[in-house]
Amino acid sequence: MSSPHDVVITGIGLVSSLGEGPDTHWQKLAQPSQKPVLEAARFAPYTVHPLPEIDWNLQIAKRGDQRQMETWQRLGTYAAGLALDDAGIKGNDELCTTMDMVVAAGGGERDEAVDADILAASESRNDRDVLLNEKLTTELRPTLFLAQLSNLLAGNISIVHKVTGSSRTFMGEEGAGVAAVETAAARIRSGQSTHILVGGAFQTEHSDMLLGYELAGYLHRGPWKPVWQRQGAEGGGVVSGSGGAFLVLEQREHAASRGRRIYAELGPVVSGRARRARGELDAEIALLLKQAAQPNGKLLAMSGASGAHAATSAEKAALDANPAISARGFATLTGHMKEAQFPFAVALAALAVDRKAAYPVFDAAAEKPFEGIPASVLATAIGYHQFEGMALVNAA
């Protein structure tokens, strides 16, 4: 039963190694035996899914704006622009100035050359704090701080796309993406907001972004494998990818009143914080599954599984335990996009519902086919280290 305060998805902006836009992603992912785009040399022994060729001018018209951002901010601003375009909101002053925004963000890119220079000098200096002052005061580009600051992705979206109703940035890896979507949906359902831009981006092609995983040994090493098949392989199981996902969420009534096409309805969005050291993850995943989806029949699940051994095997076990669920681990084809992972999962779920077709298996050895039309699709993000979330996306 639809209600006027339902949350519907009216815009999708996607970028990954597969390309950009919902159509491209649908075409590629609906193609059986689609091969991932991999970069195995640049960051060896790690493999990443690199950004595709992007013409930034298409969404960020001013070169001056592009220069003020590092790649992560550009990527997010670009993906946000795609979503706004897709929803017919871009360039509409009235809709942009009243639009709320929740961005899931980590940090941006440090200057690797300056850092490497300081580290090299530290080998022969004992006054390292003085060395830091000396180098940072002279070598840092003054505006780099802004180009890497977490809330400046949202700031740049305001500047470039004129989204100014409100601007909030959530931090905290996959959990930030979950909380962003959950909070945005809650605001719409309660009447606090009529239309919200929500999403995130992750640019993994930078050593600090790999270090963020590898300080706990989370990255997969050696030959690439699909996300479900990395248990026991060298390393921690995560293969990261650059990408971004933004959604335009809208109150159903608001979308209908402006005659917009609706991809899907966003049903329950649930989140949790299992105390994993106490062994709570299995129970937490089971609980979230129960809260998000009680499938009457078979259910397609767009799993954001990262490949991280413990989290991924727990999620796999929970999904496999329910014979009605057919899971698709999309990180096999996109890599793990951290803050963007959950919005990306929700976007892929919405596309399947909209196209009235399931994705073929991304990994024939670990996934089972889904026949028929998926009326509802589950989206999941079980954090590689902490925080969990799921959403059910329903036919419009």
Place this chain on the structure above:
Amino acid sequence: MANFRDHMGRPIVAVTGIGVVTSLGVGKSDNWAALTSGKSGIHPITRFPVDHLNTRISGMVDFLPSSSRGASLLTYELAETAAQEAVGEAGLNAGDFGGPLFLASPPVELDWHDRFALYNSDKQDSGAERLLRVARGLKELDVFETTQFGSIADRLADRFGTRGLPITLSTACASGATAIQLGVEAIRRGECDQALSIGADGSATAEALIRFSLLSALSTHNDNPEKASKPFSKDRDGFVLAEGSGALVLESLEAALARGAAVLGILSGCGEKADDFHRTRSKPDGSPAIAAVRAALADAGLGDDEIDYVNAHGTSTPENDKMEHLSLSTVFGERIGSMPISSNKSMIGHTLSAAGAVEAAFSLMTMRESVIPPTINYDNPDPAIVLDVVPNKKRDAQVRTVLSNSFGFGGQNTCLVMAREPV
């Protein structure tokens, strides 16, 4: 029967616990005593060498066990200390809070001391390659945790038994106010009876200082640190980087009264508006800040003649204080010349991610104590900014309502309206 709903039919949100830490000390009592006697917490930097630095003063919190252990651990300790005071005052179970957590904290990065230690623990190859190889051999998660944006909130959630997925947020210098706003909204939506909102910032590292310095945002009045932060003065020359934390226990008025809790104040309105003009500068007409103030008043159901006192953002930068004056005088009209407006930052400096929460705590105390803390160092008024800044000395006054402003890089504008009593 008390009215538990506001002018829009939403649950009224009460404050039942307040905690605060600044360079002036730990806890409300020490902070309030210092703040009302016009004492400055700004002092020379001793945490790291200041060679080559243009700014050598700050409002760092140097007296906690974690003060020299890096931004992540200090931010955690600041948050925990303030939250402990707030939860204790609220009389809630300190290990089983039962509501959600909203944490405003600075973006995290691998601390340079850890970066140096990792790098120099090996000799093979160089740069990022060496760091990554050393990283994957680490046996402990301590360093890793300091680089995860969700880890501080995760630890706090363990410590206080908050419910669900904790939200860590950044709206730059408005973060503390946003954390409170998120708590207010969650209670209004009926998702919870209680929320714990914390703003904490222990990120005054050398690199942070240098970054702000390179943007020409910091005061360089090094010789007389206590005089460096001088909001609304003609010779103001930037803000003073500082650390601190503020925590509020927010609670639906109905739930608070039902359990017999003391109501310390009401969080009656929140307003925000993003600016699309520039990454660090505000739109010249001040329209986003004006819209944020008006949105907060409308949310609180108050007219512009119903605010008794403004707790200013008042950073002491040339730009902020000018723009804040422009927006306030636009909203409040002629009345602005006679409304008391003071800046806590004149004494504690700019606590960045914590500022909105710290200043909300002080705003609530202003109403409770009927004393307005002064704007100190107001010796040379800016003739272009005609405001009653409560210069240099505290003032006794009945304050029923407060507007607290927070503005940040990235076009962030968030305003809170607080009241002494439910309307």
